[in-house]
Amino acid sequence: MPPKEEAEKKEKKNRPRLILALLLVILLLIGGYVYYFFFGGSSKSLTAAATAGNQVPVNMQKMSLEPIVVNLADPGLRRYLRSKITLEYSDPRLTTELNDKLYRIRDTIISVLRSKKTDDLQNEDALKRELLTAINSQLIAGQVRGLYFEEFIIQ
Template structure:
C-alpha cells in the first residue's frame, strides 16, 4: 500500500503550485481589467465627447447680408442670390471681420459675378475658391469654413 500513499502525496504536492498559478492568473486578469477600465477604455470614450463640445463652443460664426449678383452667362440674364456664413476658431478674428466686412463682401461678389451657371454646379470647388479669396483679405487669422444658407439661381 505504500505506492498509494506516494500517489496521494504527489497529488497534494502538485496542488499548491496549481493553486498559486490560478491565483496569479486571476490577479493578472483582474489587474488588466481594472487598468483597462480606469485608464484605457474610459479615456477613449470620454476624451472625444468633451473635445467635440469644446470645438463647437470655440467656433465663431459671422453671417453676411444676402448677396445678389448677375452671372456671367453669355446671352442669358441669370442672377444668383446667396446668404453666406463664415466659421472661424479665432475669437480675435471677429473684430477684423467686422472692420473688413465691406472687403469680404466685395471679394465674394467679384468671385461670384465671374461665374457661369455651370461653374456653380461643383459646390465644394466653389466653397474652396471663395474661402481662399476671403482668407487673402485677412491678416489676423483664417476663416476655416464657409456655408451657404441660401443659394438661388434664377
C-alpha cells in the same frame, strides 16, 4: 392544513426571492447605464475624436453676411444668383477684423460669384474653396475655416 394556509406560506417563502430578483434586475440596469455612460456610447467617440492628435476642441465663432445678389457671367442669358453666406472661424480676435473689413469681404465674394457661369456653380465644394481662399487673402489676424451657404438661388 387547509389549502389556503399552504398557499399563504408558499407566498411568504417566495417573497424574499422575488424582492432579491427585483433588486438584482435594478442593479444590472444601473450597472449597464454606468458602463454605457463612462465607457461606451457617444461619449467615447467624442473623447476619442477630441484627443486624436492631441487636438483641443475649439469654440467656433460664426458671422452671417447679408444676402448677396449678383449677375452671373452666362453669355446671352440674364441669370441672377442670390446667396446668403455664413463664415466660421475659431479665433475670437478675427471678429473685429471681419467687421472692419466687411466691405472688402463682400466685394471679394461678389467678384468671385460674378465671374461664374451657371455650370461653374454645380461643384459646391470647389466654389467654397475658391471663396475661402479669396476671403482669407484679405485677412491678417486669422483664417476663416468654414464657409456655408444658407441660401443659394439661381434665377
